[in-house]
Amino acid sequence: MSAPVSETATQALQEPDAPTEQPRGGRTPWWANQRVCLLILVVALSALFGILRPAFFNQQLVVFPLLRDIAMFTVVGLAQLCVLSIGHMNLAVGRMAAFSMMITGISYDLWHFSLYAGLLVGLVAGAAIGALAGWVIARTGVNSFVVTLALDFLLLGLIPLVYTGLTDNAAFVTKPPGMRELRNYSLADVCIGNVCGSPAVPQLTMFAVIAMVVVGWIYSRTKLGRELLMTGTSVKAAELSGIPTARRVITAHAMSGCLAALAGFMLAVSTGSIKATIGEEFMLPSFLGPILGGTLLAGGFISVWGTLLGTALTTVIRKGLDLLGVGLESLNIYLGLILLVALSTDRIRTVLSDRQGVRKR
Amino acid sequence: MTLFLADRVDKLFPGVRALDGVTLKLEAGSVHALLGENGAGKSTLIKVITGLYKPDGGRLVLDGSEVQFGSPHESASAGIGVVHQERNLIPGFTVGENILLQKLPTSRGLVDRGAIRSEAARWLAELDLDLDPDQPVTELSVAQAQLVEIAKALSVESRVLLLDEPTASITPNEAERLFRVVAKLKNDGRSVLFVSHKLEEVFQICDTVTVLRDGASVLESGPLADLTRDQVVDLMVGRVHEALALPPRTVPESAPLLELSGVSTATGHADVDLSVRPGEIVGLYGLVGAGRSELAKALLGLDRITAGEVKVRGQVVRIRNVRDALRNHKIGYVTENRKEEGVFLEQSVSRNIAVTVWDRLRKALGYVPAKAEAAMVADYVEQLGIRIASPAQLAGTLSGGNQQKVSLAKWLAAKTEILIIDEPTVGIDVRTKDAFHTLIWDLAANGLAILLITSDLPEMITLADRVVVMRDHRVQGEVANDHDYDTMSQQVIRLIHAEGTTAA
């Protein structure tokens, strides 16, 4: 692997006395790592809630549903993360989930598909609607915020029309075999030999693990992931480096739609039926998880672990407040404030670690 | 009389001491040059003076009394005008509003449009600039925009005018106009600070000089007349700088690798003919806005080619995009717009270089083996002498010159055979410039076909085998390079101003 550069040129280019430039801020102290902090925060809060309310560690009633929620919202967060990686937003994540679940519902109700065939159909539908958003953005160059907002409106109109047209109760209630089991079964039902998993871990979390592994693999190990991040850092530079940016935009949105569909499926399984309002609550958590976890809104940097931890943090807080019996009149106030504090400390941490980095050159 | 003094000024950035006890003295009625390599701290000094940055040490003295500026607003009120290195106009506003932005005239609490118009017209007239103050700045050409910025700096009734590389993106003609204004200001007893990497200009208009190296002043306000060009360069570089002597290189006779005939584009090019052979450096010269970069972009499929044909290796091709150019035709393009298009500032050096080769490295499922990637990156970092602490360092933390090397490295890594290099040394200091020239020369010697776009005539004369001159999106003609500055510059200028098209 040798470039057409001669020794002389190489030598001429290697000025011995040119100042070596250091990475910004030098080595960052461990406490400045967002993920580590989040982890500590999650553990500390869980411990605190556990002390205040020992019921917090009730496997069946608290930990099981908590993990199920964390799993689902992590997938929601990953759906947003995919578009954040290219510096876009997907304001329609919830509605994309609703749309793909509608297709899944049709496949169960009208075509009598099996559980996983229906899921597959839903994932494809999600990817397709996401790709559509990506395509419009890539073709017109209109900001993703606007396009997905408009798409959200559009789907908000379309989905109820379909539901009222096709169902009596505005929901697809046909449950393919396996759905009920998926909701309630934990790892205790998965045994290798006579070693079984924990009854506190729902089987549904496997979907999140798979999603995390796939997304993590894509972003850290593959060409596609790298190209998405490069596109997120600078579209122009990416285009001029031979990255097919339009296609990457479409891919990112398709991935987002597909993951939204998966999250929709997890929600449908854990609540029971497939209905038009699936995903209505997805928007806020979809941003919170990734952003708390360090993914940049501007694009170019993502963290899958961070998304899990960020999601865990918000879910644990809500659960803890629930258990402490905080009523609706205070719940949102606390949630919002805790969020602001968590985000501000993050900022303070960055500032501090930057300050430590000052040294002579 | 000393109008302004910056006395032992320090400025720290996280991880960098950008200014280290710098002293700068500006006399009334003189033009002062501020020189230094990239990253020496010139712009930082200017930003400290104008109150944009708070100094970490030292003092500023204006008219004999110590001053402290909390913001650019305060320095402007004190009569310090500045044209920053970065573009500085507000897109939605008119020329007049942009000029007077720092203190918009008001009457009865409302912005007074009439006053804006008349006052802006006054400053435009001072610069002999024929512009309507009501025109939106989005309609201006680069040079016009640059001059509007100067008008803006003058509009604060500045007695001290700081110009940070004002000529980097304007033509020699327009630069001349600027110099006339500078001369006028000087005669009025004002003081001008002039920053430029073009030493010819510096010697033409400056009286005194301060040279910075690594944030420290190595020459404090000395008279320029006592120095030669070489001495100045040596001061900047910090050791004796030898003039560049390129080894001989011959262009082998062969069929052109890249050939354009009768090409017209959607951006207005008409009937462009051009060819580059392997091992040849073809210079594409023209004034700013002649359409050279756009031609390159059209070649890469970023703009539509409406007529004529492009041949690569003898085959007529239609290039759809950069990816196509790279993969199927081995054409690379080093952009002129380094910060926005050339490097990914927020990504690691390693990714910046590897971006073009993932296609080649990837295995099943798009897996890119980290080891192979790292080895490849290390190879090019070494070959081009890119100064980095680790390949994981963000490209945005590198100096301009090193960024430019990164921007080039990715095309070398991609093993391109045709390389279009656009303004490779804009805003790059002398020493790095020489290194680049050697590099480009070498690449050609190794058989690459190079189309070199540059507005730097000496650079063109140093490197090119032939010079093709463009004006208004048309080829004006071609000159074979005899490497003699005087004859070449005459011929080229003549071609630029010739009527119609003549082949040389």
Add this chain to the structure above:
Amino acid sequence: STKNTGDTTGGTAGDDASSGTSAGPVVLKDGSKVKLALVPGGAHPYFQPWKTTADQDKTEFKLAGATFNETGEWDQGKQNNVLNSLAAQGYNAFGIFGVSPTDINSTFEDLKAKGFVVGSLASCPAGDTNSADFCLSTDVEAAAYKAAKATIEAMGGEGALVHLTGNNVDSNTQRRIAGVRKAIAETGGKVTELAVVTDIDEDLQTAQKAVADLLASKGKDIKGIVTTAYNPAVAAADGVASSKLPIKVVAIDDDAKILAGIKSGGVAATVAQNPVGQAYVGGWLLALLGSKQCTMKTPGVTVDSGSFIVTKANVDSYDTERKAKTADLQKVFAAQLSCQ
């Protein structure tokens, strides 16, 4: 026992019971092991009486605890979480208004599988099955039917009627629409349904705007408005009053704002439901089941908690009628129980 098919089987269950047995309510022996949680779908004026009734249940039945928790915020997932949290804190008897009628059976099944007693209050699951121990709710279709009847009567038996309601993709809304249509069909064409306006219960301003637009474009043709959701009811009363059109408005629920409308004449009638009865009888029943004193003869039985037409004439006295109904409900259920 089915509730939503539109036949009157649910109604007859109640009728049977009230006429079939004359035994008084079963007396709860020991409620001290029961911790009762009343969980509405989210914040809504309708549920406010539950809050006080929960306290009443606690003292009257000497329960170990009783709580009212509205943090579900109209999201089935959140409501499920709330339920689980409550269960973890030791609550073992749940009176639930399910956010999503199509999903709530899953929730009921989960809770029952864990050994808790569950009552579906104020709304029954969609479909033909009820997985809770019982359902004590307003028969929404019957209530809508009554409201429409009242409207038709106020209109003088003929003319065009408009139906304003909530979220279109909610099976309860579909039942309400069906109820109103049934009443209209019975007039044999004398009354026509001019429009059904759905999805205007999200907030008051949307409702107000929709009413104003409706009145502006079709006001002259409308003789009556029946509303089966809260915000549209408030908006319609106000909109008709200020437009001075001779339109009769029939509302739903007996929130202070609506009762004021009835007194002032802006609202012709309202269909009051029986939230207190639901919470009181529901709490009693859950305590009986939870203390293992009784079991349901037919698990999942549905009983109508009653709905009452309130007009200016009976606005001060309807509560007595409602209390009577509540007492009656206990008797109805007594017949459904098999106790030790």
Add this chain to the structure above:
Amino acid sequence: MKRFASTFARTTEMTLLVICVVFFVGLVIASDGDLLSANSLRVLLQFLAVPVLIGLAQMVVLAVGQLNLAVGAIGGFAAVSMGVLMAEHGVPVPLALLIGFLLSSAAGLVNGLLVVLTRINGFIVTLATMTVLLGVQYRVVGTRTVDDYPQGLKSFGSYAVFGVLPLIFLVALVVAALLAVMLRRTVPGRQLLASGGNPIAARLSGISNDRSVIIAHTLSGAILGVAAILTVASSPGVNKSIGGDWLLPSFAAPIIGGALLTGGSAVVLGTVLAAFIVRFVDTARAEFSLEPSWVNFVVGAVVLGSVVLGQVRTRRQERRTVVKAPDAAVAGGVS
């Protein structure tokens, strides 16, 4: 003037004006002229006041390149505060309205301060304050609908000049006009737009971007305060649902009106016209008894269509310009 006329013909505003007129004429024909009756016109305009204001409240923050997800929460919280103060604490009307207005402006100020002090993205900050304020709103009013405030305020809310022009609509127009003057003709307004158009250049010209951000958010809060006052005056009462449907229209109006998410554009007229268009869709829904779903469908399609058109137009204009107009095409999302 000529320059103005010729540029205006090509602007988004012109397009919107044409769409408005066509739409209106279409509706008049469809309603057999009923729409021209005083009552119909009054109703049409009555419900334009609040959408215009919330659109403007979003537009000012968009002008500095920020956004405000808390519009509904701020407005709703201010509205219920005023209602409860008047109905349950007997606070005189002017004082209660003033307090509500100040609360809402303060909420905007807090948003601005948080964005500036913490450097957290405005999207996230306003998301958090939205959550908090929704909580406060519920805490203040619970599930009640409060309407027991003086008749004078209610008659102000429903009074219409000549029976056609509702007072509250005029108030909204006055606010729009003031905002337009402020953005076009005052120094803080120009500075605000400069910060949005090119923050770096603005900073180098001695403009404090932080100040612009704070001013924009505070202004947004203040406009929402007016919107809340009009809401209290004109609705049958206030409850926790007030403000619940403000968010999407607040974005739809300025975006249809031609605002760029990247900042720097002041499109007061466009926002007002866009609010008209959205209102016409409502009217059409009532006229044709359409399912509400269709309205969302149409609004979605109109937003998408108008931005795509707008994009095509700016692209065409952008050829051969040096000082780049803020580019909506940048993939940078909103930051």
